[in-house]
Amino acid sequence: MIVEGRLVDAHFGPRWGQVQIVDGHITRIGDLGLKPDLKLGENQLVFPGFVDVHTHLRQGDEYKEDFHTASAAALNGGVTSLLDMPNNPIPPVTKAMLAGKEAAVAELPVDIGFYVGLGPDTRPSGHRHYKAFMGPSIGNLFFHGDEDLEETVRHYRDCRITLHCEDPEMLRQLADQPSHEQTRPEEAERLAVTTALRLARKHGFRVHVAHLSQTDSLPELEAAAQEFWPDDAGLPGVVWEATPHHLFFDWDNRQVAQRNTFLKMNPPLRSSASRAKLLEAFLAGRIHFLSTDHAPHTIEEKSTKNPSGVPLLDTYGAFGSWLMQQGLSARALARHACYLPGLFTGRKVGRLLPGYRGHLAVLDWDQPWTVRAEDCRTKCAWSPFEGVTFPARVSHTVASGRLFQKGQEVT
Template identity: 40%
Template sequence: MIIQGTLASSSGTLNSQIRVEGAYIVEVGPNLGEADYSFSGDCFIFAGMGDIHIHARDDVGESQTYKEDFCTAGAAAINGGVVHVADMPNNPVPPITDESYQEKTQHLKKRNPAVHFTLYAGIGPGTNPLSFAVPYKAYMGPSVGDLFFKTLEQLDETLSRYRGCDVSFHCEDPVLLEQHAAAMTHEEKRPAECEISATRFALQMIEKYELKGKLCHYSVGEGLPLIREARSRGVKVTCEVTPHHLYFDQSDLTDQNRGKMQMNPPLRTIADRKAMLDALREGTLDYLATDHAPHTLEENEQGISGQPHLDTYGAFVTWLILDQKFTPEQAARFCSENPGDFVNPYVSPKKFGRIEPGYTASLTVLNMKQPVTIRREDLKTKCGWSPFEGITFPGSVEAVFIEGEKVR
């Protein structure tokens, strides 16, 4: 099979062809032959985009699958142009041991979703590393679920056993969260100082235990210099940012939408939102990762935090490129290449993130001239809603290839 069009990577854009055999790319270049699929100059062909922070809500207990499962999350991912995802471990039955991780892995295989899933293992009080390499997630303070630490000292003691591991951090200081627990609004209960304090501590832990660290869903502009300074000293840390922290801020909150607009960490100031856009553009932030958190609308109204974003990933990227003036090269870096680099140590023989021979033939094609209005009836997530409903993005997902097969 030969695919033709404008290929986008961090090194530039080029009209070229891709030859695919089976599930893999075998050749890239001009004049490879007659194209089976040819995309116009209105489109960019990216190495398949990856969302390395989602909550599929599925585990062996299946107690939360009324709002999402591996298969519906996979369908939402394809709808949003995403070809691989990484699922967080804060399940009712958390994957924190060899046995519980393998049980979740086997449950995933039985589901057989349409996209590839990488599974995080959880780090909680008293846990130990698994006997095989996996990415880990540490919740520094209360989020959705019970897998979190009550003090930073408790986290330090536990992380001493994870030296050299790949650890992602939910950065909110549990002690400061407790101090603000009686505040009036969700935003005041989880203020910026909680994230900044936790950032300092996470960076200390990453350096102390030689971790391959990642800071999740970053949202506070004041924390960015801390990250840059740590990197300048050789600390191995990367950072995510979500669509909601790039698009919404506290000025968008109303009494009517507070339930739908609640997440952890919460929406920040206009200045913070603009700082996240700038940091993503210049590379301090490394991944567009949605923190896809499917809950029912009734649950959101009851105060459960999180928004679903898989269905709208690709359309949102067109907003970044066309309205916020990101380049296709920048989008390729934080949507395709960096997410691929993150999961590739754990997905062999698959290999995501680049349009090069030997890589998995999973591709995302975005049409820059075909706007899309987000409608509830077009969503594939089981929870059935989006914070972007009624919003028109300037482009849309044109096609998706998964392991050599066109699935959209």
């Protein structure tokens, strides 16, 4: 397959050229002079496929999502590589427990990797991705306090642990507060980040802070990123991510979403001032990954019990175009949505270079997109961005050398 258009990578472009993909991998790139199978226009940008390192694909709760619908939602959003969190009804806590999951995704065009969970009494199992919830969230895998957590993480020297940072003690004290936002304030996240870095220093593990929702922790995180040993991929020993919902919505503007009562997640939305600072930090390159925390629940569930979490895979690329409209360069988007999260996965993804996976995502600036539920491929069939207009949309996704439009294969 030969694709021709304006190519963007974290380290070059946008620049007109061709990409050749053979047997699912990029073999050549440049002014190849070949006859293209897909020739794109001046207003389309060709990125390496987007890489989302924080998703909940719901194995065991297939009425919300399954690997096939998640894969279609990802392709619809230009996402070609993702990592799935372990908070399933039967959480995987050893590498061996992932065998069934790995078999279930082996034939999918999207690369799907997995986290194993940390819980009381777990031990390292030679896996690359571990996830720990510091306090109560969705599912059973969490610790009851810092001592509990320390008793487990002290065994994970040199491992990378992804941490959901909200201080469990503070959450317990605030459990009776009237609003979801008041039960989980920014201070709970700041405290938990400090605890995570203290434990990481003491026990020698690397940290990935999930869904950072405030910026007061940045100086502390940035100092630690300089201090800790980088990992084998060259990523700093401490990295962190931000989500589309924390970058876009806040207490004041949430009404722009048609389903604004569904905007409940952990950590919750923050004030407009906090959101502005988070966006400023992202645009300044101070946050490593754009990660969705894609967490589907059905419309019925969100209308009644309203469990925390929102689905975001379908809108990943379009949200990236919104970030570009806010001032992010195309190369910076490739850095934070492809290259850096690609390093984190440990796979050859996130670059337009020979030897990398044959994944591409095309953002089309001739197609502004007002998001509608019927445009989404996630099984839960809604989006927090319904009613929001993005300046561009993912027109084509190439995954492992196969072409997709709107989540469906073009043959």
